[in-house]
Amino acid sequence: MNANVIKSLKLMGMGMAAIFLVIIVIYAAVIIMLRVTSDDKK
Amino acid sequence: MEFLIEGITSITWQQILMWIIGGVLIYLAIAKNMEPSLLLPMGFGAILVNIPMSGVLNQTLEGMGEVSGIIDWLFSVGIEASEMMPLLLFIGIGAMIDFGPLLSNPRLLLFGAAAQFGIFATVTVAALLGFNIQDAASIGIIGAADGPTSILVSLVLKSNYIGPIAVAAYSYMALVPIIQPFAIKFCTTKKDRKIKMKYNPKSVSRTTRLLFPIIVTIIAGLVAPASISLVGFLMFGNLIRECGVLNSLSETAQKDLVNLITLLLGITISASMRAEQFVTFETLLIMGLGLLAFVFDSIAGVLFAKFLNLFLKEKINPMIGAAGISAFPMSARVIQKMGLEEDSQNHLLMHAVGANVSGQIASVIAGGVIIGIVGLM
Numbered sequence: 001m002n003a004n005v006i007k008s009l010k011l012m013g014m015g016m017a018a019i020f021l022v023i024i025v026i027y028a029a030v031i032i033m034l035r036v037t038s039d040d041k042k
Numbered sequence: 043m044e045f046l047i048e049g050i051t052s053i054t055w056q057q058i059l060m061w062i063i064g065g066v067l068i069y070l071a072i073a074k075n076m077e078p079s080l081l082l083p084m085g086f087g088a089i090l091v092n093i094p095m096s097g098v099l100n101q102t103l104e105g106m107g108e109v110s111g112i113i114d115w116l117f118s119v120g121i122e123a124s125e126m127m128p129l130l131l132f133i134g135i136g137a138m139i140d141f142g143p144l145l146s147n148p149r150l151l152l153f154g155a156a157a158q159f160g161i162f163a164t165v166t167v168a169a170l171l172g173f174n175i176q177d178a179a180s181i182g183i184i185g186a187a188d189g190p191t192s193i194l195v196s197l198v199l200k201s202n203y204i205g206p207i208a209v210a211a212y213s214y215m216a217l218v219p220i221i222q223p224f225a226i227k228f229c230t231t232k233k234d235r236k237i238k239m240k241y242n243p244k245s246v247s248r249t250t251r252l253l254f255p256i257i258v259t260i261i262a263g264l265v266a267p268a269s270i271s272l273v274g275f276l277m278f279g280n281l282i283r284e285c286g287v288l289n290s291l292s293e294t295a296q297k298d299l300v301n302l303i304t305l306l307l308g309i310t311i312s313a314s315m316r317a318e319q320f321v322t323f324e325t326l327l328i329m330g331l332g333l334l335a336f337v338f339d340s341i342a343g344v345l346f347a348k349f350l351n352l353f354l355k356e357k358i359n360p361m362i363g364a365a366g367i368s369a370f371p372m373s374a375r376v377i378q379k380m381g382l383e384e385d386s387q388n389h390l391l392m393h394a395v396g397a398n399v400s401g402q403i404a405s406v407i408a409g410g411v412i413i414g415i416v417g418l419m
Contacts, residue, residue: 011412022325033253
């Protein structure tokens with residue numbers, strides 16, 4: 001297989017994993033923030 | 043008197059084709075109201091830079107030597123040197139976005155991540171078609187459905203196709219109301235599209251709204267440092283909006299800053315629309331791949347929602363997944379409209395808006411991640 005295709009597949013795997021990792025950490029942080037600040041309603 | 047006809051005799055058919063393309067962009071902007079703030083300057087710029095010996099470009103004049111052209115100068119200072127224009131635009135975009143619908147239903151964040159799959163699928167197709175990894179990644183990022191991110195990534199990766207990529211990104215963003223219904227109907231049934239979702243938003247404290255942009259910046263910066271300029275400027279704009287003590291700056295960022303940068307960005311991008319660079323077979327391929335990226339994004343979002351439904355008691359309308367692309371707020375409106383078409387009581391707007399702003403965050407993270415990973419390859 002062409003080297004660029006292999007790189008693109010590697011990019012797909014690493015890229016989607018990185019995006020989901022960042023989003024899941026943000027998700028967890030938001031959940032914690034919502035709980036911690038639940039008394040301080042807008 | 044030869045100099046009077048020198049311009050006319052130097053015209054090439056490629057330049058005439060670019061005038062036509064410029065005319066089409068101006069027509070779409072004015073007659074069809076398609077992203078007029080960008081397509082109109084780009085269209086006019088395409089004509090400007092394709093006039094033989096155009097004074098807006100750098101050139102060597104007999105007896106005068108090297109002469110700077112304004113569009114080349116704007117491109118070099120405003121985009122090439124530091125990506126200033128697309129980044130400053132993010133401050134305004136951040137100031138415009140209300141993350142409230144997302145914060146009140148944070149699981150919608152996941153759809154933003156899922157819908158970025160179209161970027162990577164398109165990168166692979168582009169690589170299969172023979173583009174090198176830098177160009178393939180720059181073409182794939184059209185699927186971020188985010189013009190400034192597309193421009194920035196293609197610049198940082200030094201792609202040879204910045205012009206076609208910018209045109210494709212903005213054109214397809216304007217075509218979201220046509221592209222997405224087709225893609226969504228392709229992978230959903232009528233029954234799927236009729237699923238109703240309750241809207242029980244959690245109340246969001248002011249502290250959460252204030253902390254959100256700071257925490258997102260830190261998390262994104264730590265995990266994907268290359269995304270920090272994109273995410274950081276977006277979140278800086280949002281912090282100005284939410285802090286409550288900089289209303290005048292927030293308004294300036296949302297209106298004056300965005301208008302000024304948009305005005306210059308469109309015409310500056312035209313520096314990459316010179317006939318010799320633009321009139322190529324690759325441009326046609328890039329336009330096709332850009333369309334594919336938007337379709338892949340929408341399908342990936344829908345399929346991800348269907349996957350989540352396997353584990354959920356309260357089902358998600360799979361169309362919400364397609365709103366995970368960054369084209370805000372067009373995509374959310376499309377989903378709301380499609381929901382109402384299936385059932386006049388099926389209101390999906392707030393869920394779709396949440397997924398849509400999540401797409402905005404995920405697309406800039408995707409841009410940074412791609413810059414980071416491709417840079418290491």
